[in-house]
Amino acid sequence: MTAVAHDAPPNATLPAAGVRSRVTVPLRFHDGYATTAEVFTFHGLSDGKEHLLLALGPWEQALLSGGPLVRMHSECMTGDVFGSERCDCGPQLREAAERITGAGGFLLYLRQEGRGIGLYSKLDAYALQDPGLDTYDANLALGHGEDERDYSAAAQMLQALGATSVRLLTNNPDKAAQLAALGIGVGEKVPTGVHLSAANSRYLAAKRDRTAHTLDLDIAPDAGSIPDPGSILAPGTKAGPAAVAPSGKVAPAPAVNGPGPTHEEMVARAAALVPGLRSAAEETERLRRLPDATVSDLEAAGIFRILAPAAVGGYGLGVQTYGEAVRTLARGCASTAWTAGHLAEHVWMLARWPREVQDEVFTGGPMPLAAATSAPVGAARKVPGGYAISGQWSFASGIMHSQWALLAVQHDGTRLQALVPLADLDLIDAWHTDGLRGTGSNDLRARDLLVPDYRVMDWAELSGTDSPGSRIHPDPLIHAPMATLLNLVAPAAALGSAEYAVELFRDQLLAPRLKNGAELRQADSPLAQARYARAAGKVAAAQLHWQAALAGAASPERSASGPADGERAAFRLALALSAEASQEAVRTVLAGSGGSAHRLAHPLQRIQRDVGVLLNHPTLGIDTIMEQAGRGLLGLGFTSASF
């Protein structure tokens, strides 16, 4: 590539720039992510342009410790402002803001649009790419260099802030090389996430193949045609391109025309995510939402497709696979398991709506993500063409990653569910909890928001065995009552957490330690042996109850007509007993782990807090479950409608 040469010794010709002004600007991105920037302007920048430096997170500490995280972001009006999908700039900017806020450092917004050739020329280059030129050849065809960017002003800004050594967030080796030649030490190159879409896959492949960007892409070199997003984002699906329905609308992706993953493959995919989830768990808590990289990993593994019918691009796998996947994810991070479990379930919930809604939400690409809330219920008022809804809804798990919200509203004594684009709602930062912090289960608010009739449904019809979707999709699971799946998430997450805790306990007991020159292991103490047996036994009990619940939930009779009272009672009882045993296992492990398990860096204290919140979830309300299960087992009928 035509990189700018920097043969001069570092700094020899680089005049110093000075800080011109500094001002605080709170930032809120389109998806609701918010942070605060100290925005710096400069005088004396070498090219005379109005470049910005945004100082984020604990940047002063990061400077002192010598490694601020720095992103040199090149202006891209189409991507940054308008959300163009031809490049990955918008998502990279958003990612950079969050990661730098976490680590402390600087986001440089560099006015070098179109890799330095300017906006109009970039658009001309786009026109040349449509018939087949790649992004670099298009520049050359216009008489420009492949990449005309120069990072002198960036180096000046960093020097003005006293940053002589940085960790550089980039996949572009040229950026690191230029910065180093300009006298800024690049201690580490930190790759950005891969923000792949159908429209930018060729662009990213060209970056990887032509300019050695460190991009881990599953695209063949010089891919002639744009890969189908379904096949990129969910290895294993073979959904074809979206078809045009007779109505002229884009129909949901056609049926998977090959076998999707099996139960075993799906659980193995979840297991493959566990090590990454463990290392991201602390960050997940700190962000109070899943990191973007986690959401991409879940999407790539097809987690959101597990339950969805084949006709909308899902795998149509059953309750067993779903339950086991959530449990497995919780062996890595309970917040992730919780969020992913609900999001996957809500995809399935969307497939229960009438065709018009399905056409709108299932676009043939990634699965639509929606948060769903139950209590407290909002109010709906009938207006011409729809309902005006108002209310504030809490516990919107998954909302930080969703495009949609499914909101419970009350109208004339009937409970309705309204489907609303997230963009129409106020997102309120209310999720400050001691456990499951990473779920970002914030509040949503609407005041007299118009929701068209077709996006409002009677809850009873939606949640029962005969939803509109059950007449569209042949998948048997679509008839299962919604509560079946809803009740699984908390016990699944508790069980996976307990399994993780016992695994940690085992490692800790068997780890060799040096005491007075002799090597000792805690495991050699009879007390530790007995405690381990007790913890392992509790988990075994939790597993047995869990398996009994799953076996009952998956029985075909249950899916077809809804379960009989006795079955329902046994199901809820088994789940509750499983979760209780999981919590006891975690308590046993903690009690035997000593003070170090309470350090904030230790996973056990987080597991304990997460399990505490799980056991307080309404679906695990032990007193009600025991009472109602007793009634069901005695043949007295239930007195709680939601049981």
Ligand SMILES: Nc1nc2c(ncn2[C@@H]2O[C@H](COP(=O)(O)OP(=O)(O)OP(=O)(O)O)[C@@H](O)[C@H]2O)c(=O)[nH]1
């Ligand atoms: N000329 C031209 N510029 C483009 C094209 N697509 C994106 N850009 C510009 O490329 C720049 C974005 O590059 P960066 O995000 O810095 O990416 P990079 O150099 O690949 O490096 P990293 O993202 O740091 O790995 C922006 O200025 C965009 O306007 C294109 O097809 N042609």
Ligand SMILES: [Zn+2]
């Ligand atoms: Zn761009």
